Amino acid sequence: MTSSHIAKKQDLPPTAWAVLGLLSFPGERTGYELKKWADSSLRFFYWSPAISQIYAELRRLEELGYAASARSGPEEARAKRRYAITEAGREALARWAADTAEAGPPVLKHGLLLRIWLGHLSEPELLRGMVTAHLERTRAELAAVREAMGHAADVPEWAFPALALRWSERQHLAELELGEALLEDLAEAGRRAADRSARAGRQAAGDAPTPG
Amino acid sequence: MTSSHIAKKQDLPPTAWAVLGLLSFPGERTGYELKKWADSSLRFFYWSPAISQIYAELRRLEELGYAASARSGPEEARAKRRYAITEAGREALARWAADTAEAGPPVLKHGLLLRIWLGHLSEPELLRGMVTAHLERTRAELAAVREAMGHAADVPEWAFPALALRWSERQHLAELELGEALLEDLAEAGRRAADRSARAGRQAAGDAPTPG
DNA sequence: TTGCCCATGTAATTTGTTACATGATTTA
DNA sequence: TAAATCATGTAACAAATTACATGGGCAA
Incomplete structure (x- = not known):
């Protein structure tokens, strides 16, 4: 784990912001739930990343301090990892969303x-x-x-x-x-x-x- | 160069077919010309690959026998590589285009x-x-x-x-x-x-x- | 008891981009 | 003669997918 592996806070890929965006709505969610939600809603105007990529992005977001996860304790039979957005994450997301230059033209693959x-x-x-x-x-x-x-x-x-x-x-x-x-x-x-x-x-x- | 590096004729990525498609119209073209054409036309309903990827796809298509290139000889001052589709390439492209299952729903990233x-x-x-x-x-x-x-x-x-x-x-x-x-x-x-x-x-x- | 949904993750591979290097030709 | 365009390519990297492995819970 060298310093070159530490992600920069600027210019994350759009997918990272989309996943963080899913977390910006009230409630905590597992990666699996995020995928289902993306499949049933986000995909209509953006796109639904593969589940493995959602897990990867969640790890990166947590590393950046934009999301926090809690492993469900012994009270729940099944061990799940629920993610929530942090204050820093909400601020960074708002900054990104406000950046007009960032939003390129829509991409269509028909x-x-x-x-x-x-x-x-x-x-x-x-x-x-x-x-x-x-x-x-x-x-x-x-x-x-x-x-x-x-x-x-x-x-x-x-x-x-x-x-x-x-x-x-x-x-x-x-x-x-x-x-x-x-x-x-x-x-x-x-x-x-x-x-x-x-x-x-x-x-x-x-x-x-x-x-x- | 092991056998695992040899590309399969089936299931090329859509980008490869799009590049081959550009070659399926009358005339021979350089990679550079293909890129310009993709930028001014293909990109409106599909997408324009990076120039480096176009060159890479052209090499692959030639390896598969779907395209043939000729380096411009000494008659032309500037050394260009012009590509043309082969009969095998045209047939493969037609087969791909006719495969209804291959064409998934349009993808929009807005x-x-x-x-x-x-x-x-x-x-x-x-x-x-x-x-x-x-x-x-x-x-x-x-x-x-x-x-x-x-x-x-x-x-x-x-x-x-x-x-x-x-x-x-x-x-x-x-x-x-x-x-x-x-x-x-x-x-x-x-x-x-x-x-x-x-x-x-x-x-x-x-x-x-x-x-x- | 078979199969599906939930749930998380790793590994290998492919796809695609950006940055870089090089040099000729054309145009202002 | 400087800048833009033409033209080809390599290398490094990032993004994203598929395949695989694992296992609990639940319903037919």
Whole structure:
């Protein structure tokens, strides 16, 4: 354990702040609980780290004095480690959250769009199938967002998480509209491609144009 | 160099496929050109890898026989390495693109939303400022998308990239609407918080409720 | 009694970034 | 002629995942 292993208080990775953020809401939590919460809420607008990484970040946050853990004593049958944010942690998190320069543009990794972009490699029907499957999945995600909204009751403490979920709900509705529009664009592109090849065929064969 | 270092043809990381995808369009390109193209187009719906990673992926793709490179000979003053996709590469890419199971849900990492979610740590005006800054940036991004659309002319070969960019354009328009709605929600939440504290203050002081 | 959920952690590996080094060509 | 851009690459590091190991409690 050399000095080079001691983490700097500045510029922690966003994941560390996200985990600390989970702890900034009232109550103490285990790493396992944090993971479940991230899966059911944070992941809609940010992302849910692997459980092993959550444990790693919790250790780092504790080392920095931003979180404190208590191993449940013998009164509880099962040994759990519950974490709570410290005053220093809350201050550091607030400073980070207020730093406008820190918040870069949103990052989107959209596997479906990558495949549409590579559409010249696939059959048109396959592309349409991928879009409809995406719409199906998005509808399921939307239901999950609404489910999460139900859990976040109308308590002042949870007002901001509720706001983030409302944003996510609208975001998923927008994603559905984008998918529908894409489906139309795909159909339109297909018609144009058919036109082109038909014209090319007629020219090659010297056919007369078909009416209508 | 043991056998364990030989990459498997199956399950390459998405980034490798994205780079191979860049090569799947007509023409040979250098790593540097790929990076520029990714920055100006791919990044809107997927993401732009670091230049060093692009070079690394190109080496891997060549090792797998999915890409072939030719060092520009003495006819060109400057030594460049131009890459082209191979038939095997095109087939593998098509197989990957057609694999529906491979395409997971889109991943979004939205720094602004993370901060809204942590709104209890910030001043309301700071939050509103972050949202308006985000709207500003999104408008600039939208302009960049449209700029890219201009470059992708109405040539059949580029029909699918053009489709992806049209999706991105709409996506950014949706992002603007989401930001506006968020701003309104923020204002509404502020009014409700003010109401609450006013009522609490009256109750504490024993004031009569104000009419209206 | 089998299997699932709770719960924590380690180890190996992969993925990806930043910093650095180098040098030619173009543009102001 | 200075600065920006083109162009390629290495090395060090950080971030993050998967696989593995372990074991208690609970329900079908």
